[in-house]
């Protein structure tokens with residue numbers, strides 16, 4: 602791809618997905634500002650970028666207005682793991698809603714393009730399967746996941762109202778379960794939990810009976826799709842980005858145990874409240890409008906992620922999340 606040298610702001614840039622996005626944006630020749638309050642992200646994720654002349658890290662909370670010179674904004678700041686977003690639900694909603702307002706105001710002032718990292722959670726516990734962008738979803742507005750789901754839904758509303766009311770150049774992508782290196786060992790999401798448990802020989806924590814499904818996208822595929830979306834003209838979305846290969850949680854556990862050659866046994870725990878029963882993206886829009894399809898099969902992505910966790914666990918024992 603041609604060198605572009607745009608000024609790009611990535612909120613949540615020290616997190617799992619954000620750190621990969623920052624790296625790829627730098628590789629394309631852009632000047633990247635990474636804004637993060639390190640709630641669930643870490644400096645370790647961006648350590649390799651800190652000395653890059655085109656990279657700048659700002660310790661800042663996205664709920665506080667931001668003034669930077671910028672051509673493009675990727676808004677990723679928000680805890681994404683159910684464990685973390687439910688820990689302080691009011692803060693999660695504030696982050697989604699005020700964060701969206703602040704990046705939209707910045708985009709309005711600077712004429713920047715702004716992309717919202719929305720989520721498949723806007724479909725809630727979906728009655729339509731696979732999920733298409735036209736589906737309005739099935740979200741419990743007062744449940745334990747609502748701080749995240751409704752926060753992200755309100756952020757989408759704000760994006761489309763800034764587009765209609767002020768002509769801000771918005772992009773909304775709905776990300777489906779994504780995994781890969783730079784996930785925190787104590788992130789709490791299923792792939793990192795299973796891999797860490799398998800590597801430590803601990804019980805594999807299946808919530809419910811494990812017949813619920815998810816579709817897992819490797820982070821490199823996702824970042825490629827995000828950048829393709831940002832590079833479009835006159836396309837607001839929303840567009841689903843995810844890997845449509847669907848697995849039950851039991852199938853995922855089997856794969857992790859098999860690849861790690863672990864002696865771990867399955868351990869059954871109660872299903873969390875409002876846990877969606879099935880999830881799989883329809884990606885026809887991404888295919889036709891972005892020319893994007895994911896390329897990494899689950900086994901391949903798991904092997905790379907397992908390698909990352911093996912290195913990480915051997916380096917730092919007993920990591921504590923901020």
Ligand code: NAD
Pocket residue numbers: 612613614615616617618619636637638639640641642643661662663664676677678679680681682696718719720721775776777778779780
């Ligand atoms: P993550 O928790 O690793 O990254 C989130 C980042 O945002 C962290 O670095 C965190 O410190 C930062 N952050 C949180 N609150 C902030 C605040 N108030 N101000 C500034 N920074 C703040 O999670 P992730 O998986 O990398 O997710 C990134 C984005 O993608 C999130 O917006 C998430 O909702 C969205 N998303 C992710 C997935 C997925 O499967 N990973 C799926 C759907 C949507």
Ligand code: UDP
Pocket residue numbers: 682683778789790791792794795806807808809813815850872873876877
């Ligand atoms: N899950 C599980 N064991 C874990 C973590 C999660 O069985 O240790 C299940 C969870 O109940 C859900 C699925 O795996 O059905 C995906 O959970 P995750 O937290 O990764 O993401 P979600 O899609 O629910 O936001």
